[in-house]
Amino acid sequence: MSIGKRFGALLMCCAIVLTLFAGCGSGDNPQPQSSQFSSSTQSPETDTPAQPLEKKGPIVVFHPFPYNNVEEDWLKVQAALEEAMADNIALTFDFIVVPTDGMLEKLNVMLAGGEQLDLVVLNPGDADKYMTTPDLMMPLNDLLNEYGKDLLENIPEEAWIRCTNSKGEIMYLPAYRQWRWQGCAIREDLLEEQGLPIPTNIAELENVMETFKNAYPDMIPAVGLPWFSDPFLQGSQDSVASWMTDYALDADGNVVPSRTLPEYKKMIALYKKWVENGWYDAEYMSGNDESHALLWNTGRIGIWFCDPHRALDWNYDSFKQNFPDGKGTFLPIPTNEAGVKKFPISYGVGRVVWIKKDSQYGAEIVQYFNKLMTDPDFYMLATNGVEGEHWVDLGDEWALPEGVSSDKRPYSNLLAILSWEFRDNLKPARRTPRPEVDWVNDALNAEYASAELILTGLEGFMPDQEPVAQYNPIDLDTYLPQVIVTDVSIDEFDNVIQQWYDTGGREIVAEYTRQYNEWLEANK
Amino acid sequence: MRPHKSFIQNIVKYRYLYLMVLPTIVCLLIFNYYPLWGLRMAFYTYYPTKGFSGSPFVGLQNFVTLFNMADFGKQVYNTIIINIYKLILSFPAPIIFAILIAEVRQRHFKRAVQTISYLPHFVSWIVVNALLYALINGNYGTINIAMQSMGMTPPKWYVRPDLWRAILIITEVWKNVGFGSILYLAAIANINQEMYEAAAIDGASRFQQIFRIMLPCLVPTIIVMLIMQMGGMMRGNFQQVFALVGSNTPLYSTVDVLDTSIYRLGLEKNQFSLGTAMGIFQSAISFVLVMITNKIANKVGEYGIW
Numbered sequence: 001m002s003i004g005k006r007f008g009a010l011l012m013c014c015a016i017v018l019t020l021f022a023g024c025g026s027g028d029n030p031q032p033q034s035s036q037f038s039s040s041t042q043s044p045e046t047d048t049p050a051q052p053l054e055k056k057g058p059i060v061v062f063h064p065f066p067y068n069n070v071e072e073d074w075l076k077v078q079a080a081l082e083e084a085m086a087d088n089i090a091l092t093f094d095f096i097v098v099p100t101d102g103m104l105e106k107l108n109v110m111l112a113g114g115e116q117l118d119l120v121v122l123n124p125g126d127a128d129k130y131m132t133t134p135d136l137m138m139p140l141n142d143l144l145n146e147y148g149k150d151l152l153e154n155i156p157e158e159a160w161i162r163c164t165n166s167k168g169e170i171m172y173l174p175a176y177r178q179w180r181w182q183g184c185a186i187r188e189d190l191l192e193e194q195g196l197p198i199p200t201n202i203a204e205l206e207n208v209m210e211t212f213k214n215a216y217p218d219m220i221p222a223v224g225l226p227w228f229s230d231p232f233l234q235g236s237q238d239s240v241a242s243w244m245t246d247y248a249l250d251a252d253g254n255v256v257p258s259r260t261l262p263e264y265k266k267m268i269a270l271y272k273k274w275v276e277n278g279w280y281d282a283e284y285m286s287g288n289d290e291s292h293a294l295l296w297n298t299g300r301i302g303i304w305f306c307d308p309h310r311a312l313d314w315n316y317d318s319f320k321q322n323f324p325d326g327k328g329t330f331l332p333i334p335t336n337e338a339g340v341k342k343f344p345i346s347y348g349v350g351r352v353v354w355i356k357k358d359s360q361y362g363a364e365i366v367q368y369f370n371k372l373m374t375d376p377d378f379y380m381l382a383t384n385g386v387e388g389e390h391w392v393d394l395g396d397e398w399a400l401p402e403g404v405s406s407d408k409r410p411y412s413n414l415l416a417i418l419s420w421e422f423r424d425n426l427k428p429a430r431r432t433p434r435p436e437v438d439w440v441n442d443a444l445n446a447e448y449a450s451a452e453l454i455l456t457g458l459e460g461f462m463p464d465q466e467p468v469a470q471y472n473p474i475d476l477d478t479y480l481p482q483v484i485v486t487d488v489s490i491d492e493f494d495n496v497i498q499q500w501y502d503t504g505g506r507e508i509v510a511e512y513t514r515q516y517n518e519w520l521e522a523n524k
Numbered sequence: 525m526r527p528h529k530s531f532i533q534n535i536v537k538y539r540y541l542y543l544m545v546l547p548t549i550v551c552l553l554i555f556n557y558y559p560l561w562g563l564r565m566a567f568y569t570y571y572p573t574k575g576f577s578g579s580p581f582v583g584l585q586n587f588v589t590l591f592n593m594a595d596f597g598k599q600v601y602n603t604i605i606i607n608i609y610k611l612i613l614s615f616p617a618p619i620i621f622a623i624l625i626a627e628v629r630q631r632h633f634k635r636a637v638q639t640i641s642y643l644p645h646f647v648s649w650i651v652v653n654a655l656l657y658a659l660i661n662g663n664y665g666t667i668n669i670a671m672q673s674m675g676m677t678p679p680k681w682y683v684r685p686d687l688w689r690a691i692l693i694i695t696e697v698w699k700n701v702g703f704g705s706i707l708y709l710a711a712i713a714n715i716n717q718e719m720y721e722a723a724a725i726d727g728a729s730r731f732q733q734i735f736r737i738m739l740p741c742l743v744p745t746i747i748v749m750l751i752m753q754m755g756g757m758m759r760g761n762f763q764q765v766f767a768l769v770g771s772n773t774p775l776y777s778t779v780d781v782l783d784t785s786i787y788r789l790g791l792e793k794n795q796f797s798l799g800t801a802m803g804i805f806q807s808a809i810s811f812v813l814v815m816i817t818n819k820i821a822n823k824v825g826e827y828g829i830w
Binding site: 005006009010012013016017104105108109111112113114129130132133134135136220281282283285286295300357358469470472473474475477478479481482485486499503504 | 540541543544546547548569571572573574575589592593594595657661662663664680681682683685770771772773774776777780787790791792793794795796798
C-alpha cells in the first residue's frame, strides 16, 4: 500500500473518531455544590465585609411555558436575581425552557435518562400524572413549615387543597389566580343582524346555532374543544361530570372518573345532536386554539367555545382588521331547567411546581418562593424583569417601555414561575386604556361569580394513583368523541363505559373508593 | 495453514483498512448493540427514579398486561392491514414508475420527471400534514370547496375513519414513489442492452421486452426489497400516522398503529416497561417474518439476502 493511501486511511480514521466524539457532545454538567443553607456570614461586631455565600446550584428547572420570553432577556433577569439573593439564598439556576407542545414527552425523556432535574413546572392536571411514579416528588410539608411559612399563610386554603394528596402530603407549590378560562364567545353583531338576544339557556343557544346555519351558509355555527365547552355547559345539564372534573361520586358512593357517570351521557347526546344538525363542527378534535382563532378572525365561526379572553382580547386586533364593524361578546353561563346558573369549582391553581425527590436543593427552592412572596422588589424583578430595561417605574405604578406592547414583552414572569393574583396590587401596571377589551376580565369574573358552584363531594381528596398504575383501561378520550361524531347510536356510550370497567376500570374504582373511605375516616 | 494465523495475517495485511472501519464498528456497538441491553426494561416494572436495581423484576407480566390491553388487538390489526395494503399498492408503484421512466426516450423530459418525482420524499410529514389539512379540512379545504362547487357533498374527512387507510396509502405513494424508483432504475440500467437488441431482432415488441427481459432481471432486486418490506410488516409508519392523525381520536379505530401506541405509552404516559414490551413484540414478529421470507426466497430461486 502506498504511503499516500496509508496516510489517507489514517486521516479518514481520525476524521471519523473526531466526528464520533463531537457527536457525543460534552454538554455542561457542573457538579452540584453543597446545599448547606447558611445565613449571611456578616459579623455585626467587626468592620470586615461579609464573605459572599457559597453559591448553590445550579438548580435545574424544567419550564415548558416560554410564551414570548427571549433568552437573552431572561438571562439578564436571572443574573440580576442571583445577585439580589447572593447574600441569603445564593442560588444559581439552569432553566431548561421548552415549547409547551410535547412538553410531557420531553420531560419523560429527561426523567428516563436520569438527567438532573430539581424543579418541574406544569399544569396541575399534568402534574397529577406523575403521582404514579414512586420516589419522584418531594413532599413539601416539612420544608414549608420551616422555610415557607409566608407561602402557607398567604396562599388561600383552596389552592393548598388542590396540591395535597390523600395522605395529607403537600406535593406542589401553587400559583393562584381565579382566572376562568372555560367559556364561550359569540358574534354579537350577527345576533343583532338576526334580531336575536344573547342566549341564556341551551334552547336559545340551539336556536341561535340554527339561525346562523341558515343565514350564513359559509359559516360553521359553533366550534370548540371539550375542555372549554364541557365545564361551560355542564351546569345546564345539572351534571357534575365533565372533561374538567376528574373524579366524582357515583350513586353508590364509589369514586369514579366523572365521565363514566350516566349523567355524562346527556352531555354526549347534546354534542351528538349538535353535530347531526350541522350546528357544531364535527372535526373539532382535529383543531386547536390557533386554528380556531383563525376561523374566528376570518368570520368562519359564529360561536367559539374557548377562553373568552382569547376571542375578545388577545385576538381583538386581528378580528377587527377583517371586520371593523364586527362585535364579539361572551355568552353567559347557560341556565338549567330551573333557571339556575352553575359552574364547576375552581381552586384557582393554573400552574404548579414540584420538586424532584432526589434534589439537594428542596430547602433553597422553598426559600426562593418564600422570598418572592415577602420581598416586593424581588417579586417585581422576577415577574417584570430589570427596571429601566423591561419596565419603567412610575412611582405607584409601573409601565412597559415605550414601543413595547403587552403581547410582545421580551421578558415576563419566567423566573417568577408562579404568580399570585393577590400580589398584583404591589405595584399595579399602568395600562393604556383600551375600553374595547378592558371590560372583558371584570365582566367575566362577575359572570362566573354569579354562578352556583358545582361540587363533586370529593373536595379536599386527591387519589393516590400509584397503586393503580398497572391498570390500563380503554382511553375515554379516544372513545367518547367517536360516539359524538360517528354514526353510532348514543347508547354506544354505555358500551364504552362498560368496556372501561371491564378493562381495568373496576379495579381502579375499588382502589380509589378504598382510599376515599380511609381519608373520610381520617378527616372526621 | 492454521485458520487463526491466516486471520491474524489478514488483519496485519489490511491493517489500515481495518483501522479505517474500526470507528464505525465501535459506533455500531455503542449506539446499536449496547442499547439492546436496555430491552430488559420489558421484564421489570421500571421506574426511572429507581433504576433497574430498584425496580421490581416481573418476568413476562408486562407482556401479559400488553396482550390484555383493550386496544392492543386493534392496533396490531391496523398495523398489519395497513402494511398489507401498502404491500399491494405502495410496493409495486415504484417498480411500475421505474419501468415507465426507463421507457421514456426523451432525455430532458425523463430527467425532469425524475427530479420532480423525487421532491416529495424530502418533504417532512409535518409539512405533508399541513398540505393535507389545507386540502381536506371541512371548513376551507380546497377539495371540499371544489366538490361543493360541483354540487357534491364533501365528506367530513377528519371524522371518517373508514377513509383514512386510503389517505395514508395515497400520501405514502405520493411521497415515496419517486425516491423508491431509484433503486429499480439503477437495476434497469444494469441490464445488458444486448438482450434487448437480441429480442428486437427476434421480433419482440416493447411490452414483450419489458415482461420477458426487464422484469425477470429486476426480480432479485424486487425480492430483496420484498424481504425488507416483510420485515416491516409489524411496523407502522410512525412519522406519517403521528403527523397526519395526531391526537384526532375519532380516527384511531382504523389507523392507530403499534408505533404510535408505543409513543403514547412510553413518552406520554411514562409506562416505559409496557412500551418496551410492545417494541420487543414488534421486533420479534418482524424477525420471524424476515427469516421466513428469506427462506422462501431461497427456495424459490436462491434470491434470499443470505
